[in-house]
Amino acid sequence: MTATAAPERVTDPASPSRPARRSWPAAVTAVAGGTALIAAHGALYGNWVVDDAAITFAYARNVADGEGSVLQPGLTPTEGYSNPAWLALLALGKLVGLFDRGTLFGVPDYVLFPKALAVLCCAGVLLACHTAARRVFRRPGLVTVAFGAVLAAIPSFVVWVFSGLENPLYALVICWLAVVLFGAVLDDRLLSGRVAVTAGLLVALAALTRPDGLVYAGAYPLLVLLTSRRAGLAAAVRSAALSTAVFLVPFGAYVAWRRVEFGRWLALPAVAKSQGPPEPAQFTRVGEVVHYTGALAVLVVAVCVGLVLARGSRLASGLVALLVPLGLALLGFAVLAPDWMEQLRFATPVWVLGALTAVFAVARALGRGGARRRAVLSVALVVAIVPSAAQFATAARQFRAQPTVPMCLIAETFGRGFNGPADILGVERATLLLPDVGGTALTSRLAVVDLVGLAEPRLADLWGARDMPGVRDYVFERVKPTFIHSHGSWSQATGIAEDPRMAADYHVISAGPVAEDWVRRDAVPDEARLTAMRDYLRERVTRAHGEQAKSPRGRCGPALRPGQQP
Structure with a gap:
């Protein structure tokens, strides 16, 4: 093990000549201040929750109600989620009366x-930053607030942390993993059993929060490899093996349960998205992160990191422990199939680890050297920050105006919207096939079938094989849904709207100029009811849809329950 550099004599106020005093009031103030900045940005997006998050909401509701792992009560159990740790928190919230109860x-x-x-997760992220900062800075509170300010400025981070998805928990776990490794390197105890076990448990939690959390299984072994001497190779191997084993026990147990319960090694979303081996061209996607952040800002931060590493200080040793998981975060972002949602949804760990590394490096670089170097670096930072800030402001403004697929828009238009036509037909248990199932599953009394396959096993397999003729055959020959909704890219991808069986077996009931809604011909007893359904969609559902579209950050009532109507 390479010995950690002893604390050198310092003159700048940014670095401690002795360990920073424990000052919990100051720490709480710094954490609260940074969290408030992030929350203030999050408040700009109001009540918006992305519809994909509502899929997990639906599963959490049914798990807590004792219905099992189902999208809706009475359906076959499926694993239509890939974030079991986040689902567990939501289910716990429902059990204690804080979620899915009302207002x-x-x-x-x-x-x-x-x-x-x-x-709360953002506060935990900032607490992790303060825990690390107090080890190497005399004013850890200022560093923590600066870290919070950087995260608050990044729309991609704030948008997806407050989207209802698992991103905040993921950010929290990955940040603490990095901080644990940071402290272990500073204390020259990276090979201790406690650190190995803690790292393994955090990686397991990350992998149970998001599938790409598996990439962080390499963080501890890689860091051990980088910091160990040849003479200590045996101890390094033992520690890496211990950490890996600790990770595999809970994660392996969950995978084994999945195999027994659902007969699959992967969750349905992973099957449907068919994540294949990465191709060389995918690694260029790191450029998307650089472009989003601003190339000049990235360059200035890289220079500061280089200055810190070149000096070989105590912070330099710890900075390596941050760069290893940051590199894995960039790798994970690059190899994932591009996401159709806006604002780099999968980059959350990159922002957290990148901001932590940047703030530490810049703070140290500004605290070193003479007045001339500080002045030059300060000017460079200002010049770099201005275009990035302008770019972030534009991104936040655009997303605020048109947020990605609001859950309430889906719940109002499709969940509640199709309850009325089902009532007009007088059917007790109809089926509804559509590509947006989150808010729909929370409010529809119909049996929801996921056209995209995220919660439908056979369709997940067909999507994974990119077998669109198979998708259409399954829909028209096996499912034969009472109602079908499809639109835009989903209609183009599946070809479902143009299939001859649609015209042969279904009536169009859409209110608009493009056919997007259909009902089975054999489910409609007479022309009067067909007309009534069309009138209902044209008058009531179109109006409700328009109101939600005008207020994409609004609410859709005090509670979401099956059987409600617009």
Whole structure:
């Protein structure tokens, strides 16, 4: 093991000549201040929750109600989620009456609870930063607030942390993993059993929060490899093996349960998305992160990191422990199939680890050298920050105006929207096939079939094989749904709207100029009811859809329940 450099004599106020005093009031103030900055940015997006998050909401509801791992009560159990750790938090919230019950302080708990969890996770991220900063800076509070300010400025981070998805928990786990490794390197105890076990458990939690969390299984072994001497190779191997074994026990147990319960090694979303081996061209996707951040800002930060590493200080040793997981975060982002959602949804760990590394490196670089070097670096930072800030402001403004697939828009238009036509037909248990199933599953009394395959096993397999003729055959020959909705890219990808069986077996009931809604001909007893359904969609559902579209950051009632109507 390479010995950690002894604390050198320092003159700048940014670095401690002795360990920073424990000052919990100052720490709480710094963490609260940084969290408030992030929450203030998050408040710009109001009550918006992305519809994909509502898929997990639906599973959490049914798990907590004792219905099992189902999208809706009575359906066959499936694993239509890939974030079991986040699902567990939501289910726990429902069990204790904080989620999916009604309103809290006048706000629907389907908005308040996941966003409150996000705020708590952000506070945990900032606490991790303070824990690391107090080891190497005399003013860790200032560093922590700066870290919070950087995260608050990045729309990609804030948008997806407050989206209702698992991103805040993922950010928290990855940040603490990096901080644990950071402290272990500073204390020259990287090979200790406690560190190995802690790292393994954190990696397991990351992998149970998002599938790409598996990439961080390499963080501890890689860091051990980089910092160990040849003479200590045996101890390094033992520690790496221990950490890996600790990771595999809980994660392996979950995978084994999945295999027994569902007969699959992968969750349905992973099957449907068919993540293949990475191709060389995919690694250029790191450029998307650089472009989003601003090339000049990245360059200035890289120079500061280089200055810190070149000096070989105590912080330099710890900085390596941050760069290893940061590199893995960039790798994970690059190899994942591009996501159709906006604002780099999969880059959350990159922002957390990148901001932590940047703030530490810049703080140290500004605290070193003479007045001339500080002045030059300060000017460079300002010049780099201005275009990045302008770019971030534009991204936040655009997303605020048109957020990605609001859950309430889906719940109102499709979940509640198709309950009325089903009532007109007088059917007790109809089926509804569509590509947006989150808010739909929370509000529809119909049996929902996921056209995209995220919660439908056979369709997941067909999507994974990119067998669109098979998708259409399964829909028209096996499922034979009572109602079908498809639109835009989903209709183009599947070819479902143009299939001859659609015209032969279904009536068009869409209110608009393009056919997007259909009902089975054999489910309609007479022309009067067909007309009534068309009138319902044209008058009531179109109006409700328009109101939600005008207020994409709004709410959709105090609670989401099956059978509701617009």
